[in-house]
Amino acid sequence: MSNLFRDRSPYSWSFRVGRGRRVLDLPLIGWLTVIWILLWGTPSWANLVNGVLVAVCLCLAFPLPAVNIGLRLHPLGVLRLAAYLLYDMFSSSVEVTRQIFAKGPYHAAVVAVPLRVRSDLMLTATAVAVSNVPGGSVIELRRETATLFLHVLDAANPGEIEGAQRQVWRVEGLVARAFGTAEDIADAARPVPEGDPAS
DSSP states (O other): OOEEEEOSSTTEEEEEETTEEEEEEHHHHHHHHHHHHHHHTOOOHHHHHHHHHHHHHHHHHSOOOOOOOOOOOOHHHHHHHHHHHHHHHHHHHHHHHHHHHSOOOOOOEEEEEEOSOOOHHHHHHHHHHHHTSTTOEEEEEETTTTEEEEEESOOSSHHHHHHHHHHHHHHHHHHHHHHOOHHHHHHHTSOOOOSOSBO
């Protein structure tokens, strides 16, 4: 007889059938369903239901270990992050376009930004969010020191370097409040680290 129980992750359930174990991970099921609908090319209730059924069957047929990656979904935080990134993409695109048509040269620099949240998920999500904004190219992310290295186009003014750091810290806080645990959110609320901003 199967035994249903919750894993440590609030979005994952496991079934024990005899000696075997099957995991139903809601984010994975959701992602597989989205892929199913995209493959059919027509969003409909039938495709949605079929996508969920196919995703559940795949999760049961090809079990993955239940891993708690520390993901928590905060709907209001997700909306705030999305709104900020859309605004930042627009304003950064305008600024990069202005720099392209203005007379240079511009003095680029690599800025080291020490992050406050050290979980792998938060480090990765912060780097991805910063990379998606024009003018914010992430060169490296050092996990050991939780330091993000960012390429800044116009770094002749020290205020630009400080502004780039503040922008990364703001994105880090928004990412933590959108997807982080209570510990991640508390870490993101700490004062920003001190240090030499440029390297």
